[in-house]
Amino acid sequence: MTNLSVLDLVPVRSDQTSGDAVASSLRLAQVADELGYQRYWVAEHHNMPAVAATNPPVLIAMLAGATRRIRVGSGGVMLPNHAPLVVAEQFALLEAAYPGRIDLGIGRAPGTDQVTSWALRHGAGGVSDDNVTHFPEYVDNVIAMMDAGGVGVRVQGRTHVLHATPRATGVPQIWLLGSSDYSARLAAEKGLPYVFAHHFSGSGTAEALDLYRSQFRPSSDPDGLREPRTFLTVNAVVAPTDDEARRAALPNLLTMLSLRSGRLLQAQELVEEAEKRELTPDEQHLVDAMAQRWVVGSPATARAQLDALAAAYGVDEVMVNPVAGAHVGTEPASAPLREETLRLLVA
Helix, strand or coil, X not given: CCEEEEEECCECECCCCHHHHHHHHHHHHHHXXXXXXXXXXXXXXXXXXXXXXXXXXXXXXXXXXXXXXXXXXXXXXXXXXXXXXXXXXXXHHHHHHCCCCEEEEEECCCCCCHHHHHHHHHCCCCCCXXXXXXXXXXXXXXXXXHCCCCEEEEECCEEEEECCCCCCCCCCEEEEEECCHHHHHHHHHHCCCEEECCCCCCCCHHHHHHHHHHHCCCCCCCCCCCCCCEEEEEEEEECCCHHHHHHHXXXXXXXXXXXXXXXXXXXXXXXXXXXXXXXXXHHHHHHHHHHHCCEEECHHHHHHHHHHHHHHHCCCEEEEEECCCCCCCCCCCCCHHHHHHHHXXXX
């Protein structure tokens, strides 16, 4: 059986506030914890009406506090948006509070539009577009700062030691994330585990994973990775029947259609609202093409698709992004169809 984990963008439906969306994700994480899922990651996206996952460290603290066993992490922190020391401090504290349960997934993309990206990187005067260029160096800095020995920084002719937290006894597990071959090469070079965003891209997965595996260099750290380690991410909707799953998938498919078409984004529609939308033939073709790359169906259909994906890409873990919508009348602080996806996958 393929090991299963969860990716959560903390979606915001048309019947929800931000608080409702966070509350439903906390409940979803508790379900994943109870069912034996391996890890629960939250994304970083900004200024998006249908996504409340703007700040992974804050969400991770809440999620870890609401669960018992499951690993909790970022999928991912978009490092060019932040000073490396701030990221190191945040995750060093999370690891100290929840030892052995914290993952730090790092990405290079902005995770937002150009205006918000400017506000993140320039609004406080602390960071710049050069952060993308220096991404490999910043990855090294984050890792070094979280180490118990800290890292030496030379300023005005003197070396000063920086520690992300005063007395570290462990560090989060570091993963590099990507949707192109850039992070695959970097992860291989640094001997780090790597995840390709198959749920987002849907193409280029095999090439990126093959590149990572073929160029992987074992870590020089005695406690580091000796062999390549990776897993697969995929959007998933599971319901008692294939037809019910297709209905539940429609709201998120229409959100992705708006994103791909350059339309103004809105909060995610409820199932009944989405079903009233009339699509052009071209729009329907794009929706159908996206759905083909997702895992959508009954438990038997979905599990067979997941196992086939794991076998095709040579991974023993799949991280599912449960993207089921909700029906009219659903309690706003809950996401029962997303919970159902997780339950039916392991039933």
